[in-house]
Amino acid sequence: MRSEHKRGQAMMAQDFILCGNCGKKMRCIENGVTVVSGTDNRRGDMFECPECGNKVVLNFGHWFYDPELANVERALGKTVIEL
Numbered sequence: 447m448r449s450e451h452k453r454g455q456a457m458m459a460q461d462f463i464l465c466g467n468c469g470k471k472m473r474c475i476e477n478g479v480t481v482v483s484g485t486d487n488r489r490g491d492m493f494e495c496p497e498c499g500n501k502v503v504l505n506f507g508h509w510f511y512d513p514e515l516a517n518v519e520r521a522l523g524k525t526v527i528e529l
């Protein structure tokens with residue numbers, strides 16, 4: 447967890463995210479969204495525009511191997527995006 451915190455500090459320049467459609471500040475609606483490519487996974491944060499509903503996923507961690515993770519996350523009701 448400590449290393450996660452330090453990595454976050456390196457990204458301080460990104461203090462807000464603007465919607466490319468309408469220019470509103472996007473808000474984080476889900477942390478730890480799983481992105482799956484085969485048996486490899488990454489976690490990111492999903493942001494949504496409060497005006498138009500546009501969504502983006504960013505702040506990715508490193509890839510890690512877990513062939514079962516996508517199914518577990520879906521069962522928990524979390525967002526899983528397959529590449």
Ligand SMILES: [Zn+2]
Pocket residue numbers: 465466467468469470495496497498499500
């Ligand atoms: Zn928007």
